[in-house]
Amino acid sequence: MKSHQTTQTMKPATAAKKLGVYLEATPAEFQKGEVSRAELNELQANPPEWLRELRTDGPHPRPVVAARLGVSIAGLARGGVTEALTTEQIEALKKDSPEWLEKERATQAEVRKEAERIKNKKSAESADND
Structure with a gap:
């Protein structure tokens, strides 16, 4: 069969x-x-x-825009970016560096730092348990 x-x-x-x-x-x-x-x-x-x-060249979907700007998708929304952007528009935003973008990048950096800290803590705990 x-x-x-x-x-x-x-x-x-x-x-x-x-x-x-x-x-x-x-x-x-x-x-x-x-x-x-x-x-x-x-x-x-x-x-x-x-x-x-x-x-x-784009237009790029929001996850790609967020990644290229170094922010979260929620951060894009807080900054008023709800539509797809072209590479040219993304580069213009990077160049202009509006206040919301700087704030969201700092927030994203803190989130990454905290995630790394938790990961290291878990690794150390599992190493202690071995």
Whole structure:
């Protein structure tokens, strides 16, 4: 008896998220169809021109914008950034360095420092227990 394997597919929004691109900026045919796991792997391994351009110039989804600015997604929202931004807009924000951005970067640095402290503490505790 032969097992029948179905192809795993995902919605375009999921595929765009995995590719790190803003769905609304992708080609219409990408937005309308489903993406198979094999197609996603192919897009990641050999990105077409539209995907390379989106990754380089944007518009970028909020997680990418947040990462490039060194803040959290919530920090973006607190700063009034609710839409996708292009690379040019991100660079302009970095250059202008508004007060909210400086504050959010400092907050993010504290969060990372605290996470590292907790991780080190847990490591030391588990080493003591061995």
